[in-house]
Amino acid sequence: MSLVFHKPQKDHIEIIGSIADQHMDSAARADEQNELNYALIEDLLSAGYHTYSVPKEYGGLGVSLSDFLQCQERIAMVDAATALAIGWHHITVFNVGQNQLWDEAAFHALCRAVVSEGALVNAADSEKATGSPSRGGKPQTSAEKTSDGNGYVLTGRKTFTSLSTALHYYVVSATDTVTGEVGEHLVHKDNPGVSIEPTWNMTGMRGTASHDLVLNQVQLPENALVRRRPAGKKSIRPNAYLLNIPAVYLGIAQGARREALRFAAAYQPNSLTQPIIELPHIQHKIGQLEMELTTARHFLYSVAARWEQLERPLTDSDLARIAPDLGAAKTFAVQNALSIVDTAMRIVGVHSLASSHPLSRMYRDVRFGLHNPPMDDAVYQMLANRAISEVPLS
Numbered sequence: 127m128s129l130v131f132h133k134p135q136k137d138h139i140e141i142i143g144s145i146a147d148q149h150m151d152s153a154a155r156a157d158e159q160n161e162l163n164y165a166l167i168e169d170l171l172s173a174g175y176h177t178y179s180v181p182k183e184y185g186g187l188g189v190s191l192s193d194f195l196q197c198q199e200r201i202a203m204v205d206a207a208t209a210l211a212i213g214w215h216h217i218t219v220f221n222v223g224q225n226q227l228w229d230e231a232a233f234h235a236l237c238r239a240v241v242s243e244g245a246l247v248n249a250a251d252s253e254k255a256t257g258s259p260s261r262g263g264k265p266q267t268s269a270e271k272t273s274d275g276n277g278y279v280l281t282g283r284k285t286f287t288s289l290s291t292a293l294h295y296y297v298v299s300a301t302d303t304v305t306g307e308v309g310e311h312l313v314h315k316d317n318p319g320v321s322i323e324p325t326w327n328m329t330g331m332r333g334t335a336s337h338d339l340v341l342n343q344v345q346l347p348e349n350a351l352v353r354r355r356p357a358g359k360k361s362i363r364p365n366a367y368l369l370n371i372p373a374v375y376l377g378i379a380q381g382a383r384r385e386a387l388r389f390a391a392a393y394q395p396n397s398l399t400q401p402i403i404e405l406p407h408i409q410h411k412i413g414q415l416e417m418e419l420t421t422a423r424h425f426l427y428s429v430a431a432r433w434e435q436l437e438r439p440l441t442d443s444d445l446a447r448i449a450p451d452l453g454a455a456k457t458f459a460v461q462n463a464l465s466i467v468d469t470a471m472r473i474v475g476v477h478s479l480a481s482s483h484p485l486s487r488m489y490r491d492v493r494f495g496l497h498n499p500p501m502d503d504a505v506y507q508m509l510a511n512r513a514i515s516e517v518p519l520s
Contacts, residue, residue, distance in 0.1 A: 153205035156333035184237035202377025207333030245294035250284035269300035330490035372459030386470035453505035460495035
C-alpha cells in the first residue's frame with residue numbers, strides 16, 4: 127500500500143524495505159532477548175540511514191518529512207521496536223536542525239559525527255518524578271557549575287532512553303542549581319560517570335532498549351551546554367517529526383495486514399474447497415482493515431504535506447493552527463492500528479496467539495502507542511480549543 131509520489135522517495139523506501147525484510151528472524155530474537163536488533167541497526171547504518179535527517183549542506187540526505195515517515199513505516203512492518211528506537215535519533219536531529227535550536231557550530235559538529243563516525247543521538251529527557259516531558263515537568267537532574275566556572279557537573283537519572291546501548295550522544299536536560307534554568311547538555315557515552323542501567327523489561331517494544339541513563343558526577347565543558355530552554359513556559363513550537371510515532375504504528379498495522387493476507391490466501395481447512403480468503407466473512411474483515419489503514423495513512427500524510435507546504439519562516443499562528451492536527455494524526459493512527467491488528471488476529475485465529483507468531487509481537491508492540499506522546503487527552507483538548515476559538519463571541 128504505497129503513497130509514493132516521486133522516484134527518489136521510492137528508491138529510499140525500497141532500499142530500506144529490502145534491508146528490513148532480511149531481518150524478520152533477528153527482530154523476533156531481539157524481542158525474546160529484550161535487546162536491540164543490532165544486526166538490523168548495523169545494516170541501516172551501512173546504508174546511511176542515520177544520515178537521512180542530516181541537512182544536505184552538512185553531508186546528509188536531508189530527506190523530506192513524508193519520505194522519512196514512509197521509511198519508518200517500512201521498517202516497522204518488520205521490526206517496530208527498531209523503527210521506534212532509531213526514529214528518536216532522527217527526531218532529535220530534525221528538530222534541532224529545522225528549529226535552529228543550537229548554535230550552528232555545535233549542530234554542525236554533531237552532524238559531522240553522525241555522517242563521518244556513524245554517531246547516533248537521542249534526547250534524554252524523561253524522569254521518573256517528572257513523568258512525560260510533554261507535560262512540562264522540570265528535570266531533577268542537576269547541572270552544577272564547576273569550581274573554576276568553566277563547565278558543569280551533571281548528576282541524575284533519565285528513564286526511557288530509547289536506543290540507549292547503541293547511542294554515542296545523549297542530549298540531557300538538567301536544571302541549573304544556581305539559576306534554576308533548564309538547559310540541554312550534549313553528553314558523550316564515554317564521559318566518565320555515564321552508564322546505562324538495564325531497567326527496560328516491558329511486554330512490548332522490548333527491542334528499543336529504553337533503559338535508564340545514569341549520570342554520576344559527569345564533568346562537562348562549558349560548550350556542552352547546547353541550549354537554554356525558555357523560562358516559565360513550554361515552547362508552542364510543535365515538532366512535526368514526532369509524526370514518526372504514528373508512522374511506526376501504522377507500519378505495525380501494515381505488517382499485520384500482510385500476515386493476515388498471507389495466512390488467508392494459504393490456509394484451507396479440510397472442511398472447505400478453497401482457502402479462507404474466499405469466504406465472505408473473511409473478506410469483510412479484510413475490507414474493514416483496508417478502510418481503517420487507508421484513512422489513517424491518508425490523514426497522516428495529508429498533515430505531513432501541509433507542514434511541508436507551510437511558508438517559511440513559520441509563524442506562531444501557522445504552528446498554532448497545525449499543532450492540533452499533528453496530534454490528531456497520532457491519536458487516529460494508533461486507534462486504527464490497534465483495531466487493524468485485532469482484526470488481523472481474528473482472521474488468523476488462534477495461530478496468531480503463538481509466542482512465535484509475528485502477530486503476537488505486533489499485538490504487544492502496537493499497544494505502546496497509547497503511551498507515546500502526545501497523549502490522547504492533550505490532543506482532544508487542543509482540538510476542542512481550536513474549535514471553541516472559532517465560535518464568535520456573543
